Amino acid sequence: MCCVDVTIIGAGVVGLSIARRISSSGRSIAVLEKEPGPGRGISSRSSEVIHAGIYYPSGSLKARLCVRGAALLYEFCTANRILFSRIGKAIVAAFPEEEPSIADLYSRGMDNGVEALKMLDRKELLAREPHVGGTSALYSPNTGIVDSHQIVKRLEAFCLNSGVTIMYRSPVIGLEKQRHGFVCTVEHPDRSLYSFSSDIVINAAGLDSAHVASLAGIDIHRSRYRIFPVKGEYFRVTGGKHRLIHGLVYPSPEKNLTGLGIHATKDLAGALRLGPNAFYVDSLDFAVDPDHARDFYSGTRDLLPFLNEEDLEPDMAGIRPKLQEPGCAFRDFVISHEAPLGLPGLVNLIGIESPGLTSCLAIGEYVEAMLKEDALL
Numbered sequence: 241m242c243c244v245d246v247t248i249i250g251a252g253v254v255g256l257s258i259a260r261r262i263s264s265s266g267r268s269i270a271v272l273e274k275e276p277g278p279g280r281g282i283s284s285r286s287s288e289v290i291h292a293g294i295y296y297p298s299g300s301l302k303a304r305l306c307v308r309g310a311a312l313l314y315e316f317c318t319a320n321r322i323l324f325s326r327i328g329k330a331i332v333a334a335f336p337e338e339e340p341s342i343a344d345l346y347s348r349g350m351d352n353g354v355e356a357l358k359m360l361d362r363k364e365l366l367a368r369e370p371h372v373g374g375t376s377a378l379y380s381p382n383t384g385i386v387d388s389h390q391i392v393k394r395l396e397a398f399c400l401n402s403g404v405t406i407m408y409r410s411p412v413i414g415l416e417k418q419r420h421g422f423v424c425t426v427e428h429p430d431r432s433l434y435s436f437s438s439d440i441v442i443n444a445a446g447l448d449s450a451h452v453a454s455l456a457g458i459d460i461h462r463s464r465y466r467i468f469p470v471k472g473e474y475f476r477v478t479g480g481k482h483r484l485i486h487g488l489v490y491p492s493p494e495k496n497l498t499g500l501g502i503h504a505t506k507d508l509a510g511a512l513r514l515g516p517n518a519f520y521v522d523s524l525d526f527a528v529d530p531d532h533a534r535d536f537y538s539g540t541r542d543l544l545p546f547l548n549e550e551d552l553e554p555d556m557a558g559i560r561p562k563l564q565e566p567g568c569a570f571r572d573f574v575i576s577h578e579a580p581l582g583l584p585g586l587v588n589l590i591g592i593e594s595p596g597l598t599s600c601l602a603i604g605e606y607v608e609a610m611l612k613e614d615a616l617l
């Protein structure tokens with residue numbers, strides 16, 4: 241049976257970032273991806289925002305990896321000529337009652353080490369965003385937008401040039417623990433099966449990561465690894481109104497952080513989108529319900545008073561791999577070496593929702609450090 245040192249399941253931004261990071265370790269590395277190309281899962285359906293790290297509880301992996309990841313990603317994009325723009329973000333209090341939660345966010349952002357945050361009064365907000373309604377705002381100049389598809393392509397190229405093997409159309413359907421390492425079973429497009437052994441297995445399978453963990457015998461209910469998919473739809477703003485917004489405009493965030501609230505994002509071509517909303521779903525269907533335009537309109541009317549419902553056209557949708565059950569409290573990223581579960585060599589990455597794109601390079605760094613600390617690399 242063929243043997244590799246490290247197998248990474250999933251060629252999204254997270255799996256590829258880990259592969260890139262450990263590619264200089266001298267180990268043989270294989271990335272297995274069920275789709276025909278890289279970054280076709282969650283990574284292809286995001287807001288493409290480089291977050292600064294404001295929202296997440298201090299000390300959480302989301303906060304730490306986002307702050308570190310944003311710095312690494314800006315460096316990576318600059319070095320690799322990947323398009324990005326630090327267009328800045330205003331988190332706006334629509335009414336005086338929302339001001340305390342914006343002030344709390346400022347303190348949390350400062351605790352998380354986010355640089356250059358600034359509170360704006362109404363006059364200062366209007367100087368930046370003359371068409372936005374609201375009484376004050378928290379302004380983050382380091383928040384930006386990026387071409388996530390270019391990030392994926394560059395990470396893939398880096399891995400291939402560093403000797404990493406990437407196999408597409410290769411879903412992992414079995415993970416069997418051996419005395420040392422695991423036997424991984426892959427199903428080929430012609431339904432034939434192929435098995436090989438691997439000392440280390442890294443599960444970066446996005447929406448399927450809990451299922452992949454269960455293949456190794458982990459009880460996903462007991463370990464609290466079950467994923468509750470949360471859909472996020474976007475509507476694009478038509479009628480030339482994209483010119484009325486300069487940066488990113490977010491509302492005061494939702495309680496429990498199911499989403500960051502429907503916000504206005506610009507892409508690198510200058511187009512304006514509203515979204516994503518956030519609702520739990522049972523199936524992975526990416527259609528946008530045109531009837532939701534009404535909710536988008538009413539949800540953003542106070543912040544973006546220049547919009548009419550007719551300006552909104554369905555755009556696209558993404559699905560978050562949430563660990564947080566409906567109505568429950570914040571859950572952090574899970575990045576865990578499962579030796580305590582009797583599975584040494586298995587690293588699970590579960591619940592890598594936003595800010596996973598921003599954090600991807602920092603996640604690579606974190607996983608490498610974890611493997612070294614546990615004497616696996």
Ligand SMILES: Cc1cc2nc3c(=O)[nH]c(=O)nc-3n(C[C@H](O)[C@H](O)[C@H](O)COP(=O)(O)OP(=O)(O)OC[C@H]3O[C@@H](n4cnc5c(N)ncnc54)[C@H](O)[C@@H]3O)c2cc1C
Pocket residue numbers: 249250251252253254255272273274275278279280281282283284285286287288289290291410411412413444445446447448449452472516557558559560561592593594595596597598599
């Ligand atoms: C609506 C939305 C908006 C977002 N906006 C932002 C944002 O603005 N900024 C930000 O920082 N983050 C954002 N995120 C989060 C970010 O997009 C994700 O955290 C990140 O893309 C996750 O990458 P990943 O590699 O873990 O997952 P994926 O990209 O899904 O990669 C996992 C891969 O594993 C493969 N796979 C699954 N099962 C198997 C198997 N059995 N065998 C082989 N391959 C398998 C899948 O095909 C997939 O390609 C957003 C997410 C959503 C849903």
